[in-house]
Amino acid sequence: MHKPVHxxxxxxxxxxxxxxxxxxxxxxxxxxWISEIMLQQTQVTTVLERFYTPFLQQFPTLRDLAxxxxxxxxxxxxxxxxxxxxxxxxxxxxxxxxxxxQSIHELIQLPGIGKSTxxxxxAFAYRTPVPILDANVKRILYRFFGKKKASERxxxxxxxxxxxxxxxxxxxxxxxxxxxxxxxxxxxxxxxxPFEMQCHAAQQGAPLELPEKKAVKSVxxxxxxxxxxxxxxxxxxxxxxxxxxxxxxxxxxxEQNRDNAEGQMQQLGSIVQKYSHFHLYxxxxxxxxxxxxxxxxxxxxxxxxxxxxxxxxxVKMLT
DNA sequence: CAGGCGTGGCT
DNA sequence: TAGCCAAGCCT
Numbered sequence: 001m002h003k004p005v006h007x008x009x010x011x012x013x014x015x016x017x018x019x020x021x022x023x024x025x026x027x028x029x030x031x032x033w034i035s036e037i038m039l040q041q042t043q044v045t046t047v048l049e050r051f052y053t054p055f056l057q058q059f060p061t062l063r064d065l066a067x068x069x070x071x072x073x074x075x076x077x078x079x080x081x082x083x084x085x086x087x088x089x090x091x092x093x094x095x096x097x098x099x100x101x102q103s104i105h106e107l108i109q110l111p112g113i114g115k116s117t118x119x120x121x122x123a124f125a126y127r128t129p130v131p132i133l134d135a136n137v138k139r140i141l142y143r144f145f146g147k148k149k150a151s152e153r154x155x156x157x158x159x160x161x162x163x164x165x166x167x168x169x170x171x172x173x174x175x176x177x178x179x180x181x182x183x184x185x186x187x188x189x190x191x192x193x194p195f196e197m198q199c200h201a202a203q204q205g206a207p208l209e210l211p212e213k214k215a216v217k218s219v220x221x222x223x224x225x226x227x228x229x230x231x232x233x234x235x236x237x238x239x240x241x242x243x244x245x246x247x248x249x250x251x252x253x254x255e256q257n258r259d260n261a262e263g264q265m266q267q268l269g270s271i272v273q274k275y276s277h278f279h280l281y282x283x284x285x286x287x288x289x290x291x292x293x294x295x296x297x298x299x300x301x302x303x304x305x306x307x308x309x310x311x312x313x314x315v316k317m318l319t
Numbered sequence: 320c321a322g323g324c325g326t327g328g329c330t
Numbered sequence: 331t332a333g334c335c336a337a338g339c340c341t
Contacts, residue, residue, distance in 0.1 A: 040337065040338045040339075041325085041326095041336055041338055042327085042337080043326095043328060043336050043337090044336085044337075046327060047337090079327095080325080081327085082324060082325055082339090083325075085324095085338090088339085111340095112339065114339050114340080115339095120337065132337080135336065135337070179337095180336095180337090185334080186330065245325085273325090273326095274325090274326085275323095275325060276323080276326085277322075277323055308326095
């Protein structure tokens with residue numbers, strides 16, 4: 001249904017919306033899908049300024065992506081983080097022959113596409129009249145309906161309740177922009193909000209109290225020694241195979257151990273890398289001893305490999 | 320279902 | 331500045 005709040009929202013969107021986002025007016029399901037995956041847990045600015053265009057330049061179509069290697073895709077993803085997204089994007093390109101499916105049911109079965117992304121692709125690429133539910137929309141819903149906490153199920157119900165099914169596309173875009181520009185997590189600009197009069201939190205005068213903040217968990221610190229084995233201007237790396245940074249290349253880490261530091265190893269420096277679930281403090285050493293299970297590569301070769309931020313810092317120490 | 324999963328922007 | 335948190339997904 002189309003209500004007065006929707007009229008206010010659309011008017012606000014026409015005037016203040018982010019109409020220059022390159023994926024916004026695309027009808028190509030491929031580019032919209034790539035943008036949606038890149039934007040998972042990632043700010044618009046980062047994707048927009050550094051990753052979206054170069055990626056599509058290298059892989060302009062689904063067919064190009066499918067024809068690439070996983071390492072080439074990871075290299076394009078280097079620096080963006082959450083690399084499982086890159087591997088899932090590649091996997092999906094192998095799976096679907098011509099184009100992404102259109103139904104939410106089918107989309108959600110593809111690797112890396114959950115309920116939120118499936119709705120977004122359906123809404124933006126295929127103009128399916130369904131609401132989307134991202135972090136921006138969630139924050140608006142919490143405040144608009146005056147809820148301190150809500151389950152995913154409840155949030156979807158609220159998303160459908162507020163939805164404007166007469167202008168679904170514009171409504172969805174408007175909601176994301178409103179959440180990003182006005183109903184912000186640390187500063188709510190209610191005076192500029194088209195929902196101000198209908199919004200429960202705004203009427204209570206305390207929008208920032210919603211939603212209820214989660215208890216902060218302390219992040220563990222891991223201390224490691226990283227050893228760069230070298231021989232004749234080549235350095236030993238291997239491709240990571242665990243869940244963490246899977247597929248990226250890197251130097252070898254060891255539990256911090258005085259024995260390592262003592263021998264003939266020379267310390268190059270140290271790095272700090274803050275991951276979402278732990279912080280890494282590592283001393284970096286160089287060793288001229290031979291090592292098994294690695295590839296000895298020149299700096300030129302190393303720079304062509306997909307590397308994590310921490311390993312890039314170490315490569316910089318070598319140059 | 321809580322935690323693993325990267326990196327950088329913003330306050 | 332240090333910490334929060336950003337167009338989530340998977341296990």
